[in-house]
Amino acid sequence: xxxxxxxxxxxxxxxxxxxxxxxxxxxxxxIDQQSIHVPAEALDTVxxxxxxxxxxxxxxxxxxxxxxxxxxxxxxxxxxxLGATPYNGLPLEVxxxxxxxxxxxxxxxxxxxxxxxxxAPMPDGANAVLQVEQAxxxxxxxxxxxxxxxxxxxGKVGEDIAQGSVVLRSGRRLRPQDIxxxxxxxxxxxxxxxxxxxxxxxxxxxxxxxxxxxEGFQIVxxxxxxxxxxxxxxxxxxxxxxxxxxxPREILAALKDDVDVILVSGGSSVGQxxxxxxxLAEHGELAIHGVAMRPSSPSGMGRLGxxxxxxxxxxxxxxxxxxxxxxGRAIRALAGLPTEWPYRSRHLPLxxxxxxxxxxxxxARVDVVDDRVEPMAVSxxxxxxxxxxxxxxxxxxxDSEGYAPETPVEVFFYDx
Amino acid sequence: xxxxxxxxxxxxxxxxxxxxxxxxxxxxxxIDQQSIHVPAEALDTVxxxxxxxxxxxxxxxxxxxxxxxxxxxxxxxxxxxLGATPYNGLPLEVxxxxxxxxxxxxxxxxxxxxxxxxxAPMPDGANAVLQVEQAxxxxxxxxxxxxxxxxxxxGKVGEDIAQGSVVLRSGRRLRPQDIxxxxxxxxxxxxxxxxxxxxxxxxxxxxxxxxxxxEGFQIVxxxxxxxxxxxxxxxxxxxxxxxxxxxPREILAALKDDVDVILVSGGSSVGQxxxxxxxLAEHGELAIHGVAMRPSSPSGMGRLGxxxxxxxxxxxxxxxxxxxxxxGRAIRALAGLPTEWPYRSRHLPLxxxxxxxxxxxxxARVDVVDDRVEPMAVSxxxxxxxxxxxxxxxxxxxDSEGYAPETPVEVFFYDx
Numbered sequence: 051x052x053x054x055x056x057x058x059x060x061x062x063x064x065x066x067x068x069x070x071x072x073x074x075x076x077x078x079x080x081i082d083q084q085s086i087h088v089p090a091e092a093l094d095t096v097x098x099x100x101x102x103x104x105x106x107x108x109x110x111x112x113x114x115x116x117x118x119x120x121x122x123x124x125x126x127x128x129x130x131x132l133g134a135t136p137y138n139g140l141p142l143e144v145x146x147x148x149x150x151x152x153x154x155x156x157x158x159x160x161x162x163x164x165x166x167x168x169x170a171p172m173p174d175g176a177n178a179v180l181q182v183e184q185a186x187x188x189x190x191x192x193x194x195x196x197x198x199x200x201x202x203x204x205g206k207v208g209e210d211i212a213q214g215s216v217v218l219r220s221g222r223r224l225r226p227q228d229i230x231x232x233x234x235x236x237x238x239x240x241x242x243x244x245x246x247x248x249x250x251x252x253x254x255x256x257x258x259x260x261x262x263x264x265e266g267f268q269i270v271x272x273x274x275x276x277x278x279x280x281x282x283x284x285x286x287x288x289x290x291x292x293x294x295x296x297x298p299r300e301i302l303a304a305l306k307d308d309v310d311v312i313l314v315s316g317g318s319s320v321g322q323x324x325x326x327x328x329x330l331a332e333h334g335e336l337a338i339h340g341v342a343m344r345p346s347s348p349s350g351m352g353r354l355g356x357x358x359x360x361x362x363x364x365x366x367x368x369x370x371x372x373x374x375x376x377x378g379r380a381i382r383a384l385a386g387l388p389t390e391w392p393y394r395s396r397h398l399p400l401x402x403x404x405x406x407x408x409x410x411x412x413x414a415r416v417d418v419v420d421d422r423v424e425p426m427a428v429s430x431x432x433x434x435x436x437x438x439x440x441x442x443x444x445x446x447x448x449d450s451e452g453y454a455p456e457t458p459v460e461v462f463f464y465d466x
Numbered sequence: 467x468x469x470x471x472x473x474x475x476x477x478x479x480x481x482x483x484x485x486x487x488x489x490x491x492x493x494x495x496x497i498d499q500q501s502i503h504v505p506a507e508a509l510d511t512v513x514x515x516x517x518x519x520x521x522x523x524x525x526x527x528x529x530x531x532x533x534x535x536x537x538x539x540x541x542x543x544x545x546x547x548l549g550a551t552p553y554n555g556l557p558l559e560v561x562x563x564x565x566x567x568x569x570x571x572x573x574x575x576x577x578x579x580x581x582x583x584x585x586a587p588m589p590d591g592a593n594a595v596l597q598v599e600q601a602x603x604x605x606x607x608x609x610x611x612x613x614x615x616x617x618x619x620x621g622k623v624g625e626d627i628a629q630g631s632v633v634l635r636s637g638r639r640l641r642p643q644d645i646x647x648x649x650x651x652x653x654x655x656x657x658x659x660x661x662x663x664x665x666x667x668x669x670x671x672x673x674x675x676x677x678x679x680x681e682g683f684q685i686v687x688x689x690x691x692x693x694x695x696x697x698x699x700x701x702x703x704x705x706x707x708x709x710x711x712x713x714p715r716e717i718l719a720a721l722k723d724d725v726d727v728i729l730v731s732g733g734s735s736v737g738q739x740x741x742x743x744x745x746l747a748e749h750g751e752l753a754i755h756g757v758a759m760r761p762s763s764p765s766g767m768g769r770l771g772x773x774x775x776x777x778x779x780x781x782x783x784x785x786x787x788x789x790x791x792x793x794g795r796a797i798r799a800l801a802g803l804p805t806e807w808p809y810r811s812r813h814l815p816l817x818x819x820x821x822x823x824x825x826x827x828x829x830a831r832v833d834v835v836d837d838r839v840e841p842m843a844v845s846x847x848x849x850x851x852x853x854x855x856x857x858x859x860x861x862x863x864x865d866s867e868g869y870a871p872e873t874p875v876e877v878f879f880y881d882x
Contacts, residue, residue: 151672226695256567279642
């Protein structure tokens with residue numbers, strides 16, 4: 051616990067508000083103009099689940115690469131089964147067997163059949179598969195109990211995927227089955243956007259690193275571990291995360307790190323110890339500072355060289371909100387992901403009135419009980435527990451005074 | 467390319483169907499009875515985002531741990547501001563400044579104020595914060611321009627989180643803000659369910675490992691890389707994945723691996739080379755074999771010792787479907803996650819008729835165009851490309867013949 055500073059010299063704590071606040075739309079427009087994709091990298095196909103394709107992928111092969119049986123049964127000449135019924139079995143001579151990757155060399159002639167398993171190459175001469183359920187099997191002979199048409203239960207070359215066709219398009223977030231399909235066409239490496247490199251800078255002399263116990267008047271930094279999870283969700287990796295002192299030289303040095311995005315938590319407002327906004331304005335561009343929203347009004351953003359810098363309030367709830375409104379959007383765009391909210395949403399009726407103030411966007415934490423939306427009574431942005439108790443949030447636009455009970459509102463759920 | 471096996475000895479390829487098929491509900495009931503959680507492990511809090519809590523977490527501390535300012539302004543005795551208005555400023559002597567983790571030792575007496583920043587400890591004697599916007603500041607004096615009530619803008623000890631209260635409950639999948647809150651209360655390690663250990667066994671003599679190019683009549687295994695992604699999504703890790711020959715000794719040895727779940731892809735039906743079901747019945751329990759559904763009818767499941775074993779058809783679409791219906795449900799349950807479908811869903815009207823057969827559950831891949839559901843014309847379960855072209859799927863229950871156009875159906879989206 052630091053000693054109390056009794057009788058300090060009266061310092062000029064400049065405690066004024068923002069002269070003008072930007073709108074949330076202004077901030078989004080700025081972000082959408084800045085964010086270009088991070089470079090692509092070629093990686094092993096088996097390792098790129100969840101990553102975003104940077105180029106179209108065309109198939110170098112046909113799938114299937116050969117005509118194959120789609121059912122277990124008998125490869126036949128379709129004409130030989132004409133007129134076959136359960137009451138009129140037509141006999142065929144079984145000349146052998148075809149298994150997957152074990153084709154039969156013989157040619158199927160009139161009156162002949164080859165036992166065949168699903169996936170096995172069709173023998174020459176045969177043009178249909180008689181399903182095992184439509185066959186009466188005995189020794190080296192089989193009776194067709196139904197007629198099959200040419201091509202029946204035969205997978206033709208290229209019918210799943212044609213050689214040269216586009217299998218997956220640039221911008222696709224790769225699903226597990228996409229990885230399967232890339233493997234099946236023999237594409238061993240694909241070009242995906244690399245993950246966005248993010249540095250987290252937490253300012254505040256009162257902060258202890260995560261993993262510490264809170265002690266005296268010092269509190270433990272909760273923002274950097276939260277931001278790590280949020281960044282990971284949005285296609286980025288926190289490459290460095292540290293608490294820096296409220297010292298302009300330290301902050302400036304950290305702002306110049308070689309990353310794509312810098313998140314500054316704390317010191318984002320207009321107070322004397324809020325160095326980051328001034329440093330950004332001085333050494334780069336402070337494009338937005340102060341946003342007409344609640345919480346997170348003292349948010350900012352800008353550039354320093356090629357880096358996008360987001361100034362997030364130190365209050366945990368404001369930090370979460372400002373990240374999700376602004377930084378997350380930018381990181382997703384850089385990663386090639388959709389910029390829309392990364393939460394599942396549902397339209398549900400309000401159980402009670404939701405009050406908001408005209409002129410600012412409200413980020414209202416809500417609970418959902420029996421499919422009805424309960425606005426949470428939350429006093430301050432410092433209540434991190436409100437975001438763990440809440441099911442999610444509702445965004446009330448700046449031109450709204452809020453909503454009457456029973457109004458359907460879109461709830462974004464924190465559990466995705 | 468293996469040599470064609472011309473004139474093979476006629477072997478007894480037992481190609482019969484299932485004598486009886488279980489219902490999907492039978493299989494789900496069996497799964498829900500088997501799946502108990504994997505053991506918990508204690509891990510560093512900062513590393514457990516997305517993991518599932520195995521115990522309740524109670525807070526060892528109050529948050530805040532001390533009364534603190536919730537706004538920038540002046541710590542005062544509320545009574546001193548009684549009657550203050552913008553036209554009737556009441557002067558107060560500024561005796562010092564309190565910053566976060568830098569409390570002031572002096573006691574605030576009648577007629578006095580302390581400059582205070584958000585998060586700073588409240589000085590003794592003061593019981594409210596006059597916001598900076600309601601103050602007229604000059605030299606070492608300040609005029610209160612508004613009255614504040616006792617407790618105004620003061621965060622009281624424990625008002626966010628009370629010492630000893632349950633912060634997060636067992637079974638919670640930890641969100642980024644949960645990690646933040648755990649850090650803030652000084653909980654450095656938490657008990658979470660360990661990830662489910664899964665072994666993937668791919669059978670089929672025609673298969674080449676992922677990363678190969680398809681060649682001749684051999685095809686590349688697409689199921690194991692797909693299953694790796696699906697397992698990861700559901701709280702598991704594939705600890706071993708390999709192609710084994712269609713050889714009962716090799717398969718049995720692999721089935722005895724020390725893991726929680728074994729996924730066998732291919733050889734799941736009742737043919738002569740389908741060893742896994744017979745081995746499972748012989749050495750453990752084959753609880754379900756053959757399910758009234760399409761695709762994936764030749765699916766099975768059972769136990770071998772403590773291991774849950776799922777038999778997935780080798781056809782890629784069937785493999786995906788059987789995984790999602792059965793194995794994924796079990797893995798999620800073991801991991802402590804909800805067993806429900808891990809896809810976002812929406813109710814949307816059908817653009818065209820969706821035909822199904824009474825007596826089996828249908829897994830119909832669909833496209834969604836302009837918020838209308840287009841059933842895909844898909845011939846076979848081998849069409850993996852259908853699951854990359856499809857937006858998602860609709861499940862048609864066994865007692866349904868399908869749905870007329872315009873019927874609202876629940877679509878599960880592959881992109882989550």
